Amino acid sequence: MPTDGRNPARHERARQEFFLPVLCEPQALLVLVMLAELLVMVLVLAEPMAAGFDWSRLALTSLFVQWIVLLSAAVLCGLRPWLAGLNPGVAGGLCCAMVVALTLIATGLTDYLQLAGYPSDISFASFNRYLRHGLIALIISALLLRYFYLQSQWRVQQQAELQARLEALQARIKPHFLFNTLNSIASLVAVDALRAEQAVLDLSDLFRASLGKAGTLVTWGEELALSKRYLRIEQYRLGERLQLDWRINAIPDDLPIPQLTLQPLLENALVHGVAPRIDGGVIRVEADYKGGEFILCVSNPYDEAARGQVSSGTHQALSNIGARLAALFGPRASLSVDRRDGRHFTCLRYPCARLTQESSAI
Numbered sequence: 001m002p003t004d005g006r007n008p009a010r011h012e013r014a015r016q017e018f019f020l021p022v023l024c025e026p027q028a029l030l031v032l033v034m035l036a037e038l039l040v041m042v043l044v045l046a047e048p049m050a051a052g053f054d055w056s057r058l059a060l061t062s063l064f065v066q067w068i069v070l071l072s073a074a075v076l077c078g079l080r081p082w083l084a085g086l087n088p089g090v091a092g093g094l095c096c097a098m099v100v101a102l103t104l105i106a107t108g109l110t111d112y113l114q115l116a117g118y119p120s121d122i123s124f125a126s127f128n129r130y131l132r133h134g135l136i137a138l139i140i141s142a143l144l145l146r147y148f149y150l151q152s153q154w155r156v157q158q159q160a161e162l163q164a165r166l167e168a169l170q171a172r173i174k175p176h177f178l179f180n181t182l183n184s185i186a187s188l189v190a191v192d193a194l195r196a197e198q199a200v201l202d203l204s205d206l207f208r209a210s211l212g213k214a215g216t217l218v219t220w221g222e223e224l225a226l227s228k229r230y231l232r233i234e235q236y237r238l239g240e241r242l243q244l245d246w247r248i249n250a251i252p253d254d255l256p257i258p259q260l261t262l263q264p265l266l267e268n269a270l271v272h273g274v275a276p277r278i279d280g281g282v283i284r285v286e287a288d289y290k291g292g293e294f295i296l297c298v299s300n301p302y303d304e305a306a307r308g309q310v311s312s313g314t315h316q317a318l319s320n321i322g323a324r325l326a327a328l329f330g331p332r333a334s335l336s337v338d339r340r341d342g343r344h345f346t347c348l349r350y351p352c353a354r355l356t357q358e359s360s361a362i
Contacts, residue, residue: 018084019152024077036069037062068106072099096141103137104130184237195236202229221253227262234270241280248287255294256352258324264317265298265346273300273344295349302344325350
């Protein structure tokens, strides 16, 4: 039977979206141990109280429950890749069945070795004990699995809403970019037809790189190359009036950045800081990556007389970028605007790891 080449990718995605968490991770194990201890306290306190608190009973019950919890976590963690390929209902039923089976096996071993002081013979009392332990294991495991399932569904919904929001923001920025670039090419046609033709080819390459990406995040190297294509198109039109000062300090090429982030900042700097000036000006790009945080600043000349003349398009583009940064990198991401020493600065920063260390793109 021929295999579908997309099966491995689909299998990996199903494994990542499976509702059962990786229970052998330290954080998950800590939560399970704490929940087990709470269950032990409930079980011990629910029994008839003697004259004094039975600490040895608490210790033995804790050992018994923790043994079952850790053993169940190990088994479910090992079987998780296989369970991820099953229907969620079937996988949940099998998980409950395995926890109950392990609980009964542990109860049987405890009775056989007489670790809890119970007789090892078969009696009505021992049957009730097995039934009680099995029902407790079934109820607790079913509640936990239901919680895990609802939490996974909530994460999927949040991810889908975030993806829709990012796609909407991305869709708003691409036509704006296209129209401005086409206007620049149109102004070249009457002046230099050969350069206009080359600019069209550059635009074709640029949009092939931009629109060909299925994800939201791209690498810094790709974003930088795309932005330089845009600047080359604008330089055909502006010539020596457009000057560039690149101050990039050892940025890893695979650092993640939202697609079409640098280009709109450069466009704003060019349209509002360089193009209106007869002698043009210098656009400075400063980027640094240190302490797990990426910092990017784009600055352009600023005339005090031009205060208040910033178009609404600038605010829209900056709001767009700020919204995407917050959605992708959380509250520690920021976008700021400052004017000092005759220059207008637009700076963004956000915490991130190398792209190869990131989890799947949103």
